[in-house]
Amino acid sequence: MAVYTDINEVDLKAFLTQYDAGELMSYKGIAEGVENSNFLLHTTAGSLILTLYEKRVEKSDLPFFLGLMHHLSSRGVNCPLPLPRHDGALLGELSGRPAALITFLEGMWLRKPEPAHCREVGRALAGMHIASDGFALRRANALSLDGWKTLWAKSAGRADEVLSGLEEEIGAELAFLEGAWPKGLPEGVIHADLFPDNVFFLGDQLSGLIDFYFACNDMLAYDVSICLNAWCFEKDGSYNITKGMALLDGYNAVRPLSAAEIAALPVLARGSALRFFLTRLYDWLTTPEGALVVKKDPIEYLRKLRFHRQVASAAEYGLETA
Template sequence: MAVYTHVSAEALAAFLLRFDVGELVSVKGIAEGVENSNYFVETTAARFVLTLYEKRVAAGDLPFFLDLLDHVAARGVAAPPAVADREGRVIHELEGRPACLIRFLPGVSVSHPTPAQARAAGAALGGLHRALADFAGARPNDLGLDAWAPLLARCGDALDGIEPGLHAELGRALAAVTAAWPQGGDRGVIHADLFPDNVLMLGDRVTGLIDFYFACTDLRLYDLAVTHTAWCFDAHGERFDTGVGDALLAGYAESYGLTDDDRAALPVLARGACIRFALTRGWDWLNTPADALVTRKDPLAYVRRLHHYERENLF
Protein backbone atom coordinates (compact mmCIF):
# COMPACT_ATOMS: atom_id res chain seq x y z
CA MET A 1 0.00 0.00 0.00
CA ALA A 2 1.11 3.56 -0.67
CA VAL A 3 -0.05 6.96 -1.90
CA TYR A 4 0.85 8.11 -5.40
CA THR A 5 -2.44 9.79 -6.34
CA HIS A 6 -3.71 12.40 -3.91
CA VAL A 7 -7.43 12.62 -3.18
CA SER A 8 -8.88 15.74 -1.58
CA ALA A 9 -11.44 15.51 1.20
CA GLU A 10 -13.93 17.26 -1.08
CA ALA A 11 -13.45 14.75 -3.91
CA LEU A 12 -13.72 11.83 -1.50
CA ALA A 13 -16.88 13.18 0.12
CA ALA A 14 -18.48 13.49 -3.31
CA PHE A 15 -17.32 9.97 -4.20
CA LEU A 16 -18.92 8.51 -1.07
CA LEU A 17 -22.30 9.94 -2.06
CA ARG A 18 -22.55 7.03 -4.52
CA PHE A 19 -22.63 4.58 -1.60
CA ASP A 20 -24.86 3.93 1.36
CA VAL A 21 -21.98 4.27 3.81
CA GLY A 22 -22.71 7.49 5.67
CA GLU A 23 -20.77 10.74 5.54
CA LEU A 24 -17.01 11.25 5.55
CA VAL A 25 -15.49 11.73 9.01
CA SER A 26 -11.76 11.36 8.33
CA VAL A 27 -9.27 10.15 5.76
CA LYS A 28 -5.59 9.27 6.08
CA GLY A 29 -3.11 8.12 3.46
CA ILE A 30 -1.35 4.78 3.98
CA ALA A 31 2.37 5.03 3.22
CA GLU A 32 3.37 1.37 3.55
CA GLY A 33 3.98 -0.64 0.40
CA VAL A 34 4.70 0.33 -3.18
CA GLU A 35 1.84 -0.66 -5.48
CA ASN A 36 -1.41 1.33 -5.25
CA SER A 37 -2.70 4.48 -3.58
CA ASN A 38 -4.52 3.62 -0.37
CA TYR A 39 -6.40 5.58 2.27
CA PHE A 40 -8.03 4.73 5.56
CA VAL A 41 -11.54 6.17 5.36
CA GLU A 42 -13.87 6.60 8.32
CA THR A 43 -17.51 7.52 7.82
CA THR A 44 -20.41 7.99 10.17
CA ALA A 45 -21.33 4.34 9.48
CA ALA A 46 -18.08 2.33 9.34
CA ARG A 47 -14.41 2.20 8.36
CA PHE A 48 -13.10 1.35 4.89
CA VAL A 49 -9.98 1.29 2.77
CA LEU A 50 -10.10 3.30 -0.45
CA THR A 51 -7.78 1.90 -3.13
CA LEU A 52 -6.81 3.71 -6.33
CA TYR A 53 -5.11 1.33 -8.73
CA GLU A 54 -1.85 2.55 -10.19
CA LYS A 55 0.09 1.42 -13.24
CA ARG A 56 0.99 -2.10 -12.07
CA VAL A 57 -2.67 -3.06 -11.71
CA ALA A 58 -4.49 -3.12 -15.04
CA ALA A 59 -8.13 -2.06 -14.92
CA GLY A 60 -9.01 -5.16 -16.93
CA ASP A 61 -7.69 -7.37 -14.11
CA LEU A 62 -9.91 -5.86 -11.43
CA PRO A 63 -12.91 -8.17 -12.04
CA PHE A 64 -10.59 -11.14 -11.49
CA PHE A 65 -9.32 -9.76 -8.18
CA LEU A 66 -12.77 -8.82 -6.92
CA ASP A 67 -14.30 -12.17 -7.95
CA LEU A 68 -11.43 -13.89 -6.11
CA LEU A 69 -12.14 -11.94 -2.93
CA ASP A 70 -15.84 -12.76 -3.08
CA HIS A 71 -15.03 -16.43 -3.74
CA VAL A 72 -12.69 -16.96 -0.81
CA ALA A 73 -14.76 -14.83 1.57
CA ALA A 74 -17.76 -17.06 0.80
CA ARG A 75 -15.63 -20.05 1.84
CA GLY A 76 -14.69 -18.63 5.20
CA VAL A 77 -11.40 -16.90 4.40
CA ALA A 78 -11.08 -13.55 6.19
CA ALA A 79 -10.60 -11.45 3.05
CA PRO A 80 -12.15 -8.01 2.48
CA PRO A 81 -14.66 -7.73 -0.40
CA ALA A 82 -15.29 -4.50 -2.23
CA VAL A 83 -18.37 -2.43 -1.35
CA ALA A 84 -21.01 -2.01 -4.05
CA ASP A 85 -22.56 1.39 -4.63
CA ARG A 86 -26.31 1.98 -4.78
CA GLU A 87 -26.36 0.73 -8.38
CA GLY A 88 -24.43 -2.45 -7.59
CA ARG A 89 -21.09 -1.32 -9.05
CA VAL A 90 -17.84 -2.05 -7.25
CA ILE A 91 -15.31 -0.62 -9.74
CA HIS A 92 -15.28 3.17 -10.03
CA GLU A 93 -13.04 6.00 -11.16
CA LEU A 94 -11.58 8.65 -8.87
CA GLU A 95 -8.91 11.21 -9.73
CA GLY A 96 -8.42 9.51 -13.09
CA ARG A 97 -7.70 6.10 -11.54
CA PRO A 98 -9.80 2.94 -11.19
CA ALA A 99 -10.94 2.84 -7.57
CA CYS A 100 -12.69 0.54 -5.11
CA LEU A 101 -14.02 1.03 -1.62
CA ILE A 102 -12.94 -2.01 0.43
CA ARG A 103 -14.40 -3.22 3.69
CA PHE A 104 -12.10 -2.63 6.66
CA LEU A 105 -10.94 -5.66 8.64
CA PRO A 106 -9.75 -5.42 12.25
CA GLY A 107 -6.24 -6.36 13.25
CA VAL A 108 -2.68 -5.19 12.86
CA SER A 109 0.27 -6.37 10.82
CA VAL A 110 3.14 -7.66 12.91
CA SER A 111 6.70 -6.45 12.36
CA HIS A 112 8.46 -9.25 14.27
CA PRO A 113 6.37 -12.43 13.98
CA THR A 114 6.51 -14.98 16.75
CA PRO A 115 6.42 -18.71 15.99
CA ALA A 116 2.77 -18.81 17.09
CA GLN A 117 1.89 -16.00 14.68
CA ALA A 118 3.86 -17.63 11.88
CA ARG A 119 2.05 -20.92 12.48
CA ALA A 120 -1.28 -19.11 12.19
CA ALA A 121 -0.14 -17.41 8.98
CA GLY A 122 0.94 -20.74 7.49
CA ALA A 123 -2.42 -22.24 8.37
CA ALA A 124 -4.20 -19.25 6.83
CA LEU A 125 -2.23 -19.67 3.61
CA GLY A 126 -3.18 -23.33 3.50
CA GLY A 127 -6.81 -22.39 4.06
CA LEU A 128 -6.59 -19.87 1.24
CA HIS A 129 -5.21 -22.52 -1.11
CA ARG A 130 -8.05 -24.87 -0.19
CA ALA A 131 -10.60 -22.13 -0.84
CA LEU A 132 -9.04 -21.35 -4.22
CA ALA A 133 -8.99 -24.97 -5.37
CA ASP A 134 -12.37 -24.59 -7.13
CA PHE A 135 -11.93 -20.96 -8.24
CA ALA A 136 -12.55 -20.79 -11.98
CA GLY A 137 -10.63 -17.59 -12.62
CA ALA A 138 -7.09 -17.48 -13.97
CA ARG A 139 -4.48 -14.78 -14.46
CA PRO A 140 -0.90 -15.11 -15.74
CA ASN A 141 1.88 -14.27 -13.30
CA ASP A 142 3.27 -11.12 -14.87
CA LEU A 143 6.10 -11.21 -12.33
CA GLY A 144 6.85 -14.91 -12.58
CA LEU A 145 9.94 -16.74 -13.78
CA ASP A 146 9.62 -15.64 -17.42
CA ALA A 147 9.51 -11.96 -16.39
CA TRP A 148 12.70 -11.87 -14.33
CA ALA A 149 15.29 -11.80 -17.13
CA PRO A 150 13.50 -8.94 -18.98
CA LEU A 151 13.19 -7.00 -15.72
CA LEU A 152 16.87 -7.54 -14.98
CA ALA A 153 17.67 -6.18 -18.44
CA ARG A 154 15.44 -3.12 -17.93
CA CYS A 155 17.15 -2.35 -14.61
CA GLY A 156 20.52 -2.84 -16.28
CA ASP A 157 23.74 -1.51 -14.86
CA ALA A 158 21.80 1.04 -12.80
CA LEU A 159 21.52 -1.77 -10.23
CA ASP A 160 25.23 -1.36 -9.60
CA GLY A 161 24.44 2.07 -8.20
CA ILE A 162 22.58 0.28 -5.41
CA GLU A 163 25.49 -2.10 -4.81
CA PRO A 164 28.55 -2.66 -7.03
CA GLY A 165 28.23 -5.88 -9.00
CA LEU A 166 24.51 -6.35 -8.20
CA HIS A 167 23.48 -6.70 -11.85
CA ALA A 168 25.94 -9.53 -12.48
CA GLU A 169 25.14 -11.23 -9.18
CA LEU A 170 21.41 -11.36 -9.90
CA GLY A 171 22.13 -12.57 -13.40
CA ARG A 172 24.19 -15.46 -12.04
CA ALA A 173 21.54 -16.39 -9.51
CA LEU A 174 18.77 -16.19 -12.09
CA ALA A 175 20.60 -18.53 -14.47
CA ALA A 176 20.98 -21.12 -11.71
CA VAL A 177 17.36 -20.87 -10.61
CA THR A 178 16.03 -21.08 -14.16
CA ALA A 179 18.01 -24.28 -14.77
CA ALA A 180 16.63 -25.88 -11.60
CA TRP A 181 13.03 -24.61 -11.72
CA PRO A 182 10.41 -27.36 -11.25
CA GLN A 183 8.86 -28.44 -14.55
CA GLY A 184 5.73 -29.85 -12.93
CA GLY A 185 3.73 -29.39 -9.78
CA ASP A 186 0.36 -28.29 -8.49
CA ARG A 187 -0.69 -25.04 -10.17
CA GLY A 188 -3.57 -22.77 -9.24
CA VAL A 189 -4.42 -19.24 -8.21
CA ILE A 190 -2.11 -17.99 -5.46
CA HIS A 191 -1.74 -14.82 -3.41
CA ALA A 192 1.93 -14.34 -4.43
CA ASP A 193 2.61 -11.52 -1.94
CA LEU A 194 1.70 -12.76 1.56
CA PHE A 195 4.11 -10.59 3.52
CA PRO A 196 3.40 -9.87 7.19
CA ASP A 197 1.94 -6.49 6.22
CA ASN A 198 -0.69 -8.33 4.16
CA VAL A 199 -1.82 -10.42 7.13
CA LEU A 200 -3.92 -8.80 9.86
CA MET A 201 -3.71 -10.33 13.34
CA LEU A 202 -5.13 -9.93 16.80
CA GLY A 203 -2.67 -11.63 19.12
CA ASP A 204 -1.87 -14.99 17.55
CA ARG A 205 -5.09 -15.10 15.49
CA VAL A 206 -5.29 -14.16 11.81
CA THR A 207 -8.18 -11.74 11.24
CA GLY A 208 -7.58 -10.86 7.61
CA LEU A 209 -5.63 -11.54 4.43
CA ILE A 210 -5.39 -8.44 2.27
CA ASP A 211 -3.79 -6.93 -0.83
CA PHE A 212 -4.48 -9.64 -3.42
CA TYR A 213 -3.35 -7.53 -6.38
CA PHE A 214 -0.49 -9.84 -7.31
CA ALA A 215 -2.78 -12.88 -7.23
CA CYS A 216 -2.16 -15.06 -10.26
CA THR A 217 -1.93 -18.61 -11.57
CA ASP A 218 1.36 -20.25 -10.67
CA LEU A 219 2.86 -23.08 -8.65
CA ARG A 220 1.07 -23.42 -5.31
CA LEU A 221 4.37 -24.09 -3.56
CA TYR A 222 5.82 -20.86 -4.95
CA ASP A 223 3.23 -19.06 -2.80
CA LEU A 224 4.55 -20.86 0.29
CA ALA A 225 8.12 -20.05 -0.73
CA VAL A 226 7.29 -16.33 -1.10
CA THR A 227 5.68 -16.36 2.33
CA HIS A 228 8.70 -18.14 3.84
CA THR A 229 11.09 -15.48 2.50
CA ALA A 230 8.86 -12.73 3.88
CA TRP A 231 8.17 -14.07 7.38
CA CYS A 232 11.32 -15.86 8.49
CA PHE A 233 14.01 -13.16 8.34
CA ASP A 234 14.66 -9.87 10.06
CA ALA A 235 13.88 -6.73 8.07
CA HIS A 236 17.41 -6.51 6.66
CA GLY A 237 17.50 -10.15 5.55
CA GLU A 238 20.50 -10.80 7.76
CA ARG A 239 19.09 -13.25 10.33
CA PHE A 240 16.95 -16.32 9.68
CA ASP A 241 14.60 -17.32 12.51
CA THR A 242 14.44 -21.11 12.56
CA GLY A 243 11.56 -21.17 15.03
CA VAL A 244 9.42 -18.93 12.82
CA GLY A 245 10.35 -20.92 9.71
CA ASP A 246 9.48 -24.26 11.29
CA ALA A 247 6.20 -22.90 12.65
CA LEU A 248 5.16 -21.43 9.31
CA LEU A 249 5.71 -24.75 7.56
CA ALA A 250 3.97 -26.67 10.35
CA GLY A 251 0.90 -24.44 10.11
CA TYR A 252 0.73 -24.91 6.36
CA ALA A 253 1.24 -28.66 6.66
CA GLU A 254 -1.59 -28.96 9.19
CA SER A 255 -3.93 -26.86 7.06
CA TYR A 256 -3.15 -28.06 3.54
CA GLY A 257 -0.47 -30.75 3.70
CA LEU A 258 3.23 -30.77 2.87
CA THR A 259 4.97 -33.82 1.40
CA ASP A 260 8.66 -34.66 1.23
CA ASP A 261 8.57 -33.85 -2.48
CA ASP A 262 7.06 -30.46 -1.65
CA ARG A 263 9.87 -29.71 0.78
CA ALA A 264 12.44 -30.77 -1.82
CA ALA A 265 11.01 -28.25 -4.30
CA LEU A 266 10.89 -25.31 -1.89
CA PRO A 267 14.59 -24.27 -1.83
CA VAL A 268 14.79 -23.34 -5.53
CA LEU A 269 11.36 -21.71 -5.38
CA ALA A 270 12.52 -19.59 -2.43
CA ARG A 271 15.64 -18.54 -4.32
CA GLY A 272 13.40 -17.54 -7.19
CA ALA A 273 11.19 -15.53 -4.86
CA CYS A 274 14.27 -13.70 -3.58
CA ILE A 275 15.29 -12.81 -7.12
CA ARG A 276 11.77 -11.61 -7.94
CA PHE A 277 11.61 -9.25 -4.96
CA ALA A 278 15.21 -8.07 -5.32
CA LEU A 279 14.44 -7.11 -8.92
CA THR A 280 11.09 -5.42 -8.32
CA ARG A 281 12.44 -3.59 -5.29
CA GLY A 282 15.48 -2.58 -7.32
CA TRP A 283 13.27 -1.25 -10.10
CA ASP A 284 11.15 0.69 -7.60
CA TRP A 285 14.26 1.99 -5.84
CA LEU A 286 15.50 3.40 -9.13
CA ASN A 287 12.16 4.71 -10.40
CA THR A 288 9.93 5.78 -7.48
CA PRO A 289 8.88 9.45 -7.85
CA ALA A 290 10.59 11.69 -5.33
CA ASP A 291 7.28 13.23 -4.20
CA ALA A 292 5.38 9.95 -3.71
CA LEU A 293 4.16 9.20 -0.21
CA VAL A 294 5.59 5.70 -0.24
CA THR A 295 8.00 3.57 1.71
CA ARG A 296 10.72 2.29 -0.63
CA LYS A 297 11.84 -1.26 0.18
CA ASP A 298 15.53 -2.18 0.23
CA PRO A 299 16.37 -4.63 -2.58
CA LEU A 300 19.52 -5.75 -0.78
CA ALA A 301 17.42 -7.25 2.02
CA TYR A 302 16.30 -9.81 -0.54
CA VAL A 303 19.79 -10.33 -1.91
CA ARG A 304 20.87 -11.28 1.62
CA ARG A 305 17.93 -13.69 1.88
CA LEU A 306 19.03 -15.21 -1.42
CA HIS A 307 22.48 -15.85 0.05
CA HIS A 308 20.91 -17.69 3.00
CA TYR A 309 18.96 -20.00 0.69
CA GLU A 310 22.02 -20.58 -1.48
CA ARG A 311 24.16 -21.56 1.53
CA GLU A 312 21.83 -23.99 3.27
CA ASN A 313 18.50 -25.79 3.08
CA LEU A 314 16.15 -23.85 5.34
CA PHE A 315 13.24 -26.24 4.83
Protein backbone atom coordinates in the same frame (compact mmCIF):
# COMPACT_ATOMS: atom_id res chain seq x y z
CA MET B 1 3.92 7.15 2.38
CA ALA B 2 1.79 5.52 -0.23
CA VAL B 3 -0.55 8.22 -1.38
CA TYR B 4 0.43 8.72 -5.00
CA THR B 5 -2.85 10.25 -6.07
CA ASP B 6 -4.54 12.92 -4.01
CA ILE B 7 -8.29 13.19 -3.72
CA ASN B 8 -10.51 16.13 -2.80
CA GLU B 9 -13.58 16.14 -0.61
CA VAL B 10 -15.98 17.25 -3.33
CA ASP B 11 -14.98 14.42 -5.69
CA LEU B 12 -14.96 11.91 -2.84
CA LYS B 13 -18.48 12.85 -1.75
CA ALA B 14 -19.72 12.53 -5.34
CA PHE B 15 -17.94 9.13 -5.61
CA LEU B 16 -19.65 7.91 -2.42
CA THR B 17 -23.14 8.73 -3.74
CA GLN B 18 -22.69 5.76 -6.09
CA TYR B 19 -22.55 3.40 -3.09
CA ASP B 20 -24.69 2.53 -0.13
CA ALA B 21 -21.87 3.71 2.13
CA GLY B 22 -23.41 6.44 4.31
CA GLU B 23 -22.36 10.10 4.53
CA LEU B 24 -18.69 11.06 4.68
CA MET B 25 -17.56 12.22 8.13
CA SER B 26 -13.76 12.20 7.69
CA TYR B 27 -10.98 10.71 5.59
CA LYS B 28 -7.20 10.49 5.67
CA GLY B 29 -4.39 9.02 3.59
CA ILE B 30 -2.75 5.84 4.93
CA ALA B 31 1.00 6.17 5.28
CA GLU B 32 1.78 2.48 4.62
CA GLY B 33 2.18 0.26 1.62
CA VAL B 34 4.13 0.94 -1.55
CA GLU B 35 1.85 -0.12 -4.36
CA ASN B 36 -1.50 1.69 -4.28
CA SER B 37 -2.97 4.81 -2.69
CA ASN B 38 -5.10 3.95 0.33
CA PHE B 39 -7.42 6.14 2.40
CA LEU B 40 -9.29 5.42 5.61
CA LEU B 41 -12.85 6.75 5.47
CA HIS B 42 -15.26 7.24 8.35
CA THR B 43 -18.85 7.50 7.22
CA THR B 44 -22.17 7.36 9.03
CA ALA B 45 -22.19 3.67 8.01
CA GLY B 46 -18.78 2.87 9.62
CA SER B 47 -15.13 2.60 8.54
CA LEU B 48 -14.11 1.80 4.96
CA ILE B 49 -10.91 1.62 2.94
CA LEU B 50 -10.74 3.45 -0.37
CA THR B 51 -8.05 2.14 -2.73
CA LEU B 52 -6.88 3.94 -5.86
CA TYR B 53 -4.99 1.51 -8.06
CA GLU B 54 -1.57 2.69 -9.21
CA LYS B 55 1.24 1.78 -11.60
CA ARG B 56 1.78 -1.97 -11.07
CA VAL B 57 -1.90 -2.89 -11.16
CA GLU B 58 -3.44 -3.52 -14.58
CA LYS B 59 -7.05 -2.39 -14.74
CA SER B 60 -7.96 -5.56 -16.63
CA ASP B 61 -6.76 -7.63 -13.62
CA LEU B 62 -9.07 -5.92 -11.13
CA PRO B 63 -12.08 -8.23 -11.71
CA PHE B 64 -9.76 -11.14 -10.76
CA PHE B 65 -8.59 -9.49 -7.52
CA LEU B 66 -11.97 -8.20 -6.43
CA GLY B 67 -13.76 -11.42 -7.44
CA LEU B 68 -11.17 -13.46 -5.53
CA MET B 69 -11.86 -11.52 -2.33
CA HIS B 70 -15.57 -12.31 -2.74
CA HIS B 71 -14.84 -15.98 -3.42
CA LEU B 72 -12.48 -16.37 -0.44
CA SER B 73 -14.77 -14.51 1.91
CA SER B 74 -17.70 -16.74 0.92
CA ARG B 75 -15.47 -19.74 1.79
CA GLY B 76 -14.72 -18.43 5.28
CA VAL B 77 -11.41 -16.61 4.72
CA ASN B 78 -11.40 -13.34 6.61
CA CYS B 79 -10.44 -10.78 4.00
CA PRO B 80 -11.80 -7.41 2.90
CA LEU B 81 -14.87 -7.37 0.70
CA PRO B 82 -15.29 -4.88 -2.13
CA LEU B 83 -18.57 -2.96 -1.87
CA PRO B 84 -20.80 -2.98 -4.95
CA ARG B 85 -22.01 0.34 -6.39
CA HIS B 86 -25.72 0.87 -6.94
CA ASP B 87 -25.22 -0.38 -10.51
CA GLY B 88 -23.57 -3.57 -9.23
CA ALA B 89 -20.04 -2.69 -10.37
CA LEU B 90 -17.22 -3.33 -7.88
CA LEU B 91 -14.93 -0.86 -9.55
CA GLY B 92 -15.35 2.90 -9.93
CA GLU B 93 -13.12 5.84 -10.77
CA LEU B 94 -11.80 8.69 -8.67
CA SER B 95 -9.18 11.35 -9.47
CA GLY B 96 -8.60 9.63 -12.81
CA ARG B 97 -7.66 6.28 -11.23
CA PRO B 98 -9.58 2.99 -10.98
CA ALA B 99 -10.93 2.90 -7.42
CA ALA B 100 -12.75 0.52 -5.07
CA LEU B 101 -14.32 0.79 -1.64
CA ILE B 102 -13.53 -2.19 0.56
CA THR B 103 -14.59 -3.22 4.04
CA PHE B 104 -12.32 -2.31 6.95
CA LEU B 105 -10.64 -5.25 8.66
CA GLU B 106 -9.97 -5.03 12.41
CA GLY B 107 -6.49 -5.87 13.60
CA MET B 108 -2.88 -4.79 13.33
CA TRP B 109 0.10 -6.18 11.53
CA LEU B 110 2.97 -7.47 13.62
CA ARG B 111 6.28 -5.65 13.63
CA LYS B 112 7.97 -8.54 15.48
CA PRO B 113 6.32 -11.85 14.64
CA GLU B 114 7.10 -14.83 16.89
CA PRO B 115 7.13 -18.53 15.90
CA ALA B 116 3.51 -18.94 17.09
CA HIS B 117 2.45 -16.22 14.63
CA CYS B 118 4.39 -17.92 11.83
CA ARG B 119 2.45 -21.11 12.54
CA GLU B 120 -0.81 -19.16 12.21
CA VAL B 121 0.37 -17.68 8.92
CA GLY B 122 1.22 -21.16 7.60
CA ARG B 123 -2.25 -22.37 8.52
CA ALA B 124 -3.93 -19.33 6.98
CA LEU B 125 -1.93 -19.63 3.76
CA ALA B 126 -2.89 -23.30 3.37
CA GLY B 127 -6.50 -22.40 4.20
CA MET B 128 -6.47 -19.74 1.49
CA HIS B 129 -5.01 -22.19 -1.03
CA ILE B 130 -7.79 -24.68 -0.32
CA ALA B 131 -10.52 -22.02 -0.24
CA SER B 132 -9.48 -20.58 -3.61
CA ASP B 133 -10.22 -23.91 -5.27
CA GLY B 134 -13.15 -23.45 -7.64
CA PHE B 135 -12.51 -19.74 -8.29
CA ALA B 136 -13.46 -19.38 -11.93
CA LEU B 137 -11.13 -16.60 -13.12
CA ARG B 138 -7.47 -17.07 -13.99
CA ARG B 139 -4.51 -14.74 -13.91
CA ALA B 140 -0.99 -15.73 -14.92
CA ASN B 141 1.84 -14.70 -12.60
CA ALA B 142 3.25 -11.56 -14.21
CA LEU B 143 6.20 -11.72 -11.81
CA SER B 144 7.56 -15.15 -12.61
CA LEU B 145 10.50 -16.06 -14.92
CA ASP B 146 9.46 -13.90 -17.90
CA GLY B 147 8.48 -10.97 -15.70
CA TRP B 148 11.79 -11.18 -13.82
CA LYS B 149 13.71 -11.02 -17.09
CA THR B 150 11.74 -7.96 -18.20
CA LEU B 151 12.35 -6.21 -14.89
CA TRP B 152 16.01 -7.16 -14.90
CA ALA B 153 16.48 -5.80 -18.42
CA LYS B 154 15.34 -2.41 -17.08
CA SER B 155 17.76 -2.42 -14.12
CA ALA B 156 20.77 -4.53 -15.12
CA GLY B 157 22.77 -1.68 -16.66
CA ARG B 158 22.62 0.32 -13.41
CA ALA B 159 22.74 -2.56 -10.91
CA ASP B 160 26.43 -2.09 -10.10
CA GLU B 161 25.60 1.43 -8.88
CA VAL B 162 23.85 -0.30 -5.99
CA LEU B 163 26.47 -3.00 -5.38
CA SER B 164 29.55 -3.84 -7.37
CA GLY B 165 29.29 -7.22 -9.12
CA LEU B 166 25.49 -7.31 -9.00
CA GLU B 167 25.01 -7.35 -12.76
CA GLU B 168 27.03 -10.54 -13.11
CA GLU B 169 25.60 -12.26 -10.02
CA ILE B 170 21.95 -11.67 -10.89
CA GLY B 171 22.49 -12.52 -14.56
CA ALA B 172 23.89 -15.90 -13.48
CA GLU B 173 21.03 -16.43 -11.00
CA LEU B 174 18.40 -15.81 -13.68
CA ALA B 175 20.14 -18.28 -16.01
CA PHE B 176 20.21 -20.88 -13.23
CA LEU B 177 16.53 -20.41 -12.36
CA GLU B 178 15.49 -20.61 -15.99
CA GLY B 179 16.98 -24.11 -16.17
CA ALA B 180 15.99 -25.30 -12.68
CA TRP B 181 12.49 -23.83 -12.27
CA PRO B 182 10.15 -26.63 -11.15
CA LYS B 183 7.37 -27.89 -13.39
CA GLY B 184 4.32 -30.01 -12.62
CA LEU B 185 3.89 -29.08 -8.95
CA PRO B 186 0.32 -28.54 -7.66
CA GLU B 187 -1.04 -25.17 -8.78
CA GLY B 188 -3.86 -22.92 -7.65
CA VAL B 189 -4.49 -19.32 -6.68
CA ILE B 190 -1.61 -17.91 -4.63
CA HIS B 191 -1.54 -14.67 -2.62
CA ALA B 192 2.02 -13.95 -3.82
CA ASP B 193 2.70 -11.11 -1.33
CA LEU B 194 1.79 -12.48 2.11
CA PHE B 195 4.24 -10.33 4.05
CA PRO B 196 3.72 -9.37 7.72
CA ASP B 197 2.10 -6.07 6.69
CA ASN B 198 -0.62 -8.01 4.85
CA VAL B 199 -1.63 -10.21 7.79
CA PHE B 200 -3.68 -8.75 10.64
CA PHE B 201 -3.73 -10.04 14.20
CA LEU B 202 -6.01 -9.22 17.14
CA GLY B 203 -3.80 -10.10 20.08
CA ASP B 204 -2.13 -13.38 19.09
CA GLN B 205 -5.08 -14.45 16.93
CA LEU B 206 -4.77 -14.05 13.18
CA SER B 207 -7.75 -11.90 12.19
CA GLY B 208 -7.44 -11.58 8.43
CA LEU B 209 -5.47 -11.29 5.20
CA ILE B 210 -5.34 -8.20 2.99
CA ASP B 211 -3.79 -6.96 -0.25
CA PHE B 212 -4.61 -9.53 -2.92
CA TYR B 213 -3.22 -7.38 -5.72
CA PHE B 214 -0.45 -9.77 -6.71
CA ALA B 215 -2.66 -12.88 -6.46
CA CYS B 216 -2.42 -15.18 -9.47
CA ASN B 217 -2.36 -18.83 -10.57
CA ASP B 218 0.97 -20.45 -9.82
CA MET B 219 2.59 -23.26 -7.83
CA LEU B 220 1.20 -23.37 -4.29
CA ALA B 221 4.62 -24.19 -2.85
CA TYR B 222 5.97 -20.97 -4.41
CA ASP B 223 3.63 -19.06 -2.06
CA VAL B 224 5.08 -21.04 0.87
CA SER B 225 8.57 -20.00 -0.21
CA ILE B 226 7.47 -16.34 -0.31
CA CYS B 227 6.30 -16.65 3.30
CA LEU B 228 9.57 -18.29 4.38
CA ASN B 229 11.37 -15.27 2.94
CA ALA B 230 9.00 -12.71 4.42
CA TRP B 231 8.45 -14.18 7.92
CA CYS B 232 11.42 -16.35 8.91
CA PHE B 233 14.47 -14.12 8.65
CA GLU B 234 15.71 -11.85 11.41
CA LYS B 235 16.71 -8.21 10.98
CA ASP B 236 20.39 -9.23 11.05
CA GLY B 237 19.78 -11.39 7.95
CA SER B 238 19.90 -14.77 9.71
CA TYR B 239 17.32 -17.48 8.98
CA ASN B 240 15.29 -18.42 12.07
CA ILE B 241 14.72 -22.16 11.78
CA THR B 242 12.24 -22.15 14.70
CA LYS B 243 10.03 -19.76 12.75
CA GLY B 244 10.51 -21.77 9.56
CA MET B 245 9.55 -24.99 11.32
CA ALA B 246 6.45 -23.36 12.81
CA LEU B 247 5.34 -21.88 9.47
CA LEU B 248 5.83 -25.16 7.62
CA ASP B 249 4.15 -27.18 10.39
CA GLY B 250 1.18 -24.84 10.33
CA TYR B 251 0.90 -25.16 6.56
CA ASN B 252 1.30 -28.96 6.61
CA ALA B 253 -1.40 -29.32 9.26
CA VAL B 254 -3.96 -27.90 6.82
CA ARG B 255 -2.54 -28.85 3.42
CA PRO B 256 0.36 -31.33 3.58
CA LEU B 257 3.16 -30.53 1.14
CA SER B 258 4.04 -33.38 -1.23
CA ALA B 259 7.56 -34.83 -1.40
CA ALA B 260 8.06 -33.07 -4.76
CA GLU B 261 6.99 -29.71 -3.30
CA ILE B 262 9.36 -30.15 -0.36
CA ALA B 263 12.26 -31.06 -2.65
CA ALA B 264 11.59 -27.95 -4.75
CA LEU B 265 11.51 -25.48 -1.83
CA PRO B 266 15.15 -24.31 -2.04
CA VAL B 267 14.82 -23.42 -5.75
CA LEU B 268 11.41 -21.83 -5.20
CA ALA B 269 12.85 -19.78 -2.35
CA ARG B 270 15.65 -18.56 -4.60
CA GLY B 271 13.03 -17.52 -7.14
CA SER B 272 10.87 -15.69 -4.63
CA ALA B 273 13.87 -13.93 -3.09
CA LEU B 274 14.87 -12.82 -6.60
CA ARG B 275 11.32 -11.60 -7.34
CA PHE B 276 11.32 -9.20 -4.35
CA PHE B 277 14.92 -8.22 -4.97
CA LEU B 278 14.02 -7.23 -8.55
CA THR B 279 10.92 -5.15 -7.78
CA ARG B 280 12.79 -3.42 -4.97
CA LEU B 281 15.84 -2.79 -7.16
CA TYR B 282 13.67 -1.33 -9.92
CA ASP B 283 11.91 0.96 -7.42
CA TRP B 284 15.24 1.87 -5.83
CA LEU B 285 16.62 3.01 -9.18
CA THR B 286 13.50 4.74 -10.49
CA THR B 287 11.68 6.33 -7.52
CA PRO B 288 12.54 10.04 -7.56
CA GLU B 289 14.21 11.50 -4.46
CA GLY B 290 11.61 13.17 -2.27
CA ALA B 291 8.70 10.94 -3.38
CA LEU B 292 6.25 10.25 -0.58
CA VAL B 293 7.02 6.55 -0.35
CA VAL B 294 9.53 4.65 1.76
CA LYS B 295 11.76 2.69 -0.63
CA LYS B 296 12.43 -0.90 0.42
CA ASP B 297 15.99 -2.21 0.53
CA PRO B 298 16.80 -4.61 -2.36
CA ILE B 299 19.97 -5.84 -0.63
CA GLU B 300 17.88 -7.48 2.12
CA TYR B 301 16.59 -9.83 -0.58
CA LEU B 302 20.00 -10.34 -2.16
CA ARG B 303 21.19 -11.67 1.24
CA LYS B 304 18.21 -14.02 1.42
CA LEU B 305 18.89 -15.20 -2.11
CA ARG B 306 22.51 -15.95 -1.19
CA PHE B 307 21.31 -17.91 1.84
CA HIS B 308 18.99 -20.10 -0.26
CA ARG B 309 21.76 -20.69 -2.78
CA GLN B 310 23.72 -22.65 -0.17
CA VAL B 311 20.71 -24.60 1.16
CA ALA B 312 21.07 -28.27 0.24
CA SER B 313 17.60 -29.49 1.23
CA ALA B 314 14.35 -28.33 2.82
CA ALA B 315 15.53 -29.86 6.10
CA GLU B 316 17.52 -26.64 6.53
CA TYR B 317 14.24 -24.71 6.55
CA GLY B 318 13.04 -26.79 9.49
CA LEU B 319 11.18 -29.51 7.62
CA GLU B 320 11.65 -33.21 7.97
CA THR B 321 12.41 -34.68 4.56
CA ALA B 322 11.59 -38.26 3.69
